[in-house]
Amino acid sequence: MSAPTLAEVVADPSRNGIYRLSEGQNLPDAVTLSGACMTGKRALLAELAEKLAFPDYFDSNWDALEECLNDLSWFDGDTCLVIEDAGVPEAEAPEAWGVLLDILGDAARAWRDEGRVFSVFLRGGHTAYPKVSA
Numbered sequence: 001m002s003a004p005t006l007a008e009v010v011a012d013p014s015r016n017g018i019y020r021l022s023e024g025q026n027l028p029d030a031v032t033l034s035g036a037c038m039t040g041k042r043a044l045l046a047e048l049a050e051k052l053a054f055p056d057y058f059d060s061n062w063d064a065l066e067e068c069l070n071d072l073s074w075f076d077g078d079t080c081l082v083i084e085d086a087g088v089p090e091a092e093a094p095e096a097w098g099v100l101l102d103i104l105g106d107a108a109r110a111w112r113d114e115g116r117v118f119s120v121f122l123r124g125g126h127t128a129y130p131k132v133s134a
Contacts, residue, residue, distance in 0.1 A: 006132045010080055012116050016108035018101060020131040021121045027080055033086035035124065041096040044089065051081075062099060069107040078117035087125030 006025055009015045027131045031051050036045045045060045052075060072079060081104075083089075089097040089101075104120045111118035122129060 003130055003133045009119050009132055010117060013112045013115050014076070016112040016118050017130050018105055018108065018120045018122065018128045021082065021123045022131060023123070026130070027082055030080040030082045032123070033081060035082045035083050035088045035090065035122075038083070038089040038097075039092040041093065041099075044093065044096055044100050062103065065100075066103055066106070069103065070110055079111070080117065080119050080121065082121045082123065084123050086122035090125045 004015055004019075006021075006027070007018075009019060010027065033047050033051050037047050042060065045065060048054070048065065049058050049060070049068075052068070052072075055074060058064050058068055089100075108118045108120065121132070
């Protein structure tokens with residue numbers, strides 16, 4: 001089976017998940033996060049809270065992250081996240097990074113069931129995730 005195209009992933013909630021992006025592939029409407037800033041649990045949560053404009057009640061813990069990602073009522077439309085330099089948190093904070101990827105994967109599945117696109121794209125590292133084609 002061939003890799004899905006980037007256009008297919010961002011248009012079809014049944015393809016929600018975590019993917020790798022090649023250099024040169026861009027998603028102009030995506031929320032871009034800096035992996036270089038995500039060097040520990042606190043930094044991971046802060047980057048997501050800032051870029052996704054989490055409500056004031058966000059409490060900077062894993063449970064609050066799950067709650068916000070499964071709500072997103074303040075965030076209209078489909079959600080595509082691009083994490084640049086994803087090899088940085090993979091190397092600098094492997095335990096927290098693993099928890100984050102699990103939570104993001106769970107959110108992608110939950111939104112798939114709701115018929116809303118929620119996909120995460122990693123640039124750099126993470127050979128375990130499928131790469132989308134152009």
